[in-house]
Amino acid sequence: xxxxxxxxxxxxxELQGLYVPWQGQEWPDPQVLLLNTALAERLGLDAQALQGxxxxxxxxxxxxxxxxRPLAQAYAGHQFGGFSPQLGDxxxxxxxxxxxxxxxxxxxxxxxxxxxxxxxxGDGRAVLGPVLREYLISEAMHALGVPTTRALAVCxxxxxxxxxxxxxxxxxxxxxxxxxxxxxxFQFFAAxxxxxxxxxxxDYAVARHDPDLTGASDAALRFLERVGARQxxxxxxxxxxxxxxxxxxxxxxxxxGETIDYxxxxxxxxxxxxxxxxxxxxxGRYAYANQPxxxxxxxxxxxxxxxxxxxxxxxxxxARASEVIEATRARYRxxxxxxxxxxxxxxxxxxxxIEGMHALWVGQGVDFTSFFRALPDAVQGQDTELAALFxxxxxxxxxxxxxxxxxCRAQGADVAQMDKANPVYIPxxxxxxxxxxxxxxxxxxxxxxxxxxRVQNPFEPAAGAERYARPAPEEAPQIVTxxxx
Numbered sequence: 001x002x003x004x005x006x007x008x009x010x011x012x013x014e015l016q017g018l019y020v021p022w023q024g025q026e027w028p029d030p031q032v033l034l035l036n037t038a039l040a041e042r043l044g045l046d047a048q049a050l051q052g053x054x055x056x057x058x059x060x061x062x063x064x065x066x067x068x069r070p071l072a073q074a075y076a077g078h079q080f081g082g083f084s085p086q087l088g089d090x091x092x093x094x095x096x097x098x099x100x101x102x103x104x105x106x107x108x109x110x111x112x113x114x115x116x117x118x119x120x121x122g123d124g125r126a127v128l129g130p131v132l133r134e135y136l137i138s139e140a141m142h143a144l145g146v147p148t149t150r151a152l153a154v155c156x157x158x159x160x161x162x163x164x165x166x167x168x169x170x171x172x173x174x175x176x177x178x179x180x181x182x183x184x185x186f187q188f189f190a191a192x193x194x195x196x197x198x199x200x201x202x203d204y205a206v207a208r209h210d211p212d213l214t215g216a217s218d219a220a221l222r223f224l225e226r227v228g229a230r231q232x233x234x235x236x237x238x239x240x241x242x243x244x245x246x247x248x249x250x251x252x253x254x255x256x257g258e259t260i261d262y263x264x265x266x267x268x269x270x271x272x273x274x275x276x277x278x279x280x281x282x283x284g285r286y287a288y289a290n291q292p293x294x295x296x297x298x299x300x301x302x303x304x305x306x307x308x309x310x311x312x313x314x315x316x317x318x319a320r321a322s323e324v325i326e327a328t329r330a331r332y333r334x335x336x337x338x339x340x341x342x343x344x345x346x347x348x349x350x351x352x353x354i355e356g357m358h359a360l361w362v363g364q365g366v367d368f369t370s371f372f373r374a375l376p377d378a379v380q381g382q383d384t385e386l387a388a389l390f391x392x393x394x395x396x397x398x399x400x401x402x403x404x405x406x407x408c409r410a411q412g413a414d415v416a417q418m419d420k421a422n423p424v425y426i427p428x429x430x431x432x433x434x435x436x437x438x439x440x441x442x443x444x445x446x447x448x449x450x451x452x453x454r455v456q457n458p459f460e461p462a463a464g465a466e467r468y469a470r471p472a473p474e475e476a477p478q479i480v481t482x483x484x485x
Contacts, residue, residue, distance in 0.1 A: 003049045003058045007067040007096025008105070014204050018188065019071040023145055024061020024093055025114025025124065027170070029158025034135060036118075037307050039176065043152075044056070044101045047374060050153065058176045059153045061093050061104075061113040068095045073115035076191050077184030077251030080285055085191040087184060087251050088118030091125060091247075094180060098250045104409050105208065108152070111173040123163045127168040128154075129436040130482075132442045132448060134173055134262040140427050140455035141259055145373035146237045147230075149177040149261040150458055168440055178258055183302045184251035190305035200373040202309055205255055220309035223319055224272045228299050228328035228420035229404075230257025235295045236335035239288070241426065242268035242368040246481060247285050250301050264481035267426045269471040271361040271368045277481040290327055292332055292387050299325055343372050344404070345379075345418040360400050363391045378413045379405055425465075427451070429458050429479040430472035
């Protein structure tokens with residue numbers, strides 16, 4: 001018997017032409033490996049029922065309640081700069097929408113549920129390691145206060161899937177999102193010149209994410225502005241954590257401003273603006289320092305898709321959209337300064353101090369996360385731990401610390417609050433790889449669960465957990481990440 005979930009289906013009902021109705025693949029032995037019980041309860045779901053056999057069949061897309069209308073979403077997208085007019089959910093299904101007890105709407109979406117008509121030659125499956133990666137890192141991002149999609153569950157399927165390292169255990173990720181509308185969703189109709197359907201999509205997105213704009217004569221322009229503001233805040237938060245998304249294609253940038261698709265993502269240990277982890281980003285398009293520029297590039301692609309709805313006169317529409325993009329550039333700058341001001345314990349951003357700090361790190365091998373945890377002591381004159389993070393601490397560090405102390409005094413900064421803004425624990429890459437290997441190769445989940453506990457409580461030091469706060473040893477190999485969830 002299906003687990004009782006009352007789905008709503010506004011996407012299916014209002015956006016015909018943006019999906020294909022589809023069913024999940026049958027699996028030999030679906031089981032719930034990991035359930036996000038706290039999230040399930042917040043959504044008003046029966047966590048106990050979801051952990052059983054019927055829950056596993058629901059969370060892998062096999063036995064669904066009558067209210068579900070499973071579908072594969074269509075979208076287009078620029079992938080590493082090249083445009084594909086039709087992409088879509090090649091191995092994913094939207095089961096429907098859950099309205100939680102607070103009245104908030106969430107998509108329930110599966111990844112790895114089998115091939116769909118958008119599969120483009122893929123096998124439609126997912127394997128355990130990348131699925132656990134998305135669970136781990138999305139939970140870390142949530143705990144760090146970053147808007148994100150969240151994993152509801154990881155299910156094993158009972159089959160083995162061929163990947164580059166041989167046969168690996170198959171898995172399905174059940175994911176919750178404010179919606180799965182992307183920049184690429186708008187590009188899908190725009191590329192086809194289907195203006196009426198594009199208008200329906202805009203109306204739907206506005207009603208779902210910016211209802212106060214409903215019926216506004218300039219809704220398209222103001223929606224573009226809202227999306228830009230959300231994404232500017234999001235990327236500024238990424239930068240403040242040393243987070244590198246790795247694949248900021250337009251089909252991976254949400255309208256809601258949530259982080260989505262954690263395939264090749266990673267957190268930077270030692271500061272280097274050119275840091276890239278993704279195995280396919282050979283040119284560094286999505287390197288750490290390039291993320292703000294890509295934010296604006298992607299927003300420009302959304303603007304292009306919306307031009308016909310912004311103004312009937314194309315030149316006027318371009319001019320208005322360009323103003324929004326330039327305003328977003330300034331909004332991002334303000335958000336970025338605000339993020340780093342908070343990390344420094346300041347009440348007001350000091351651009352020269354913040355920019356000087358970034359310049360100070362270059363070529364020094366400074367561990368990004370540890371730097372901020374060492375600052376409260378350093379600002380009070382105990383700077384030995386901070387200096388030890390630098391390959392060659394010198395006069396530049398001394399001068400910057402003197403400037404920083406002066407700004408703190410002038411603002412009456414409360415450096416004791418800094419530890420609430422700067423994590424002790426992030427998903428360190430070497431630890432992530434260690435835990436995923438153990439889970440995939442031997443079925444040992446203990447390392448994963450221990451790391452998960454730490455990143456779900458990122459600001460509080462735990463006794464005996466020092467290894468989770470340390471970067472990888474100098475001699476450790478460079479981590480390479482792959483698209484594969």
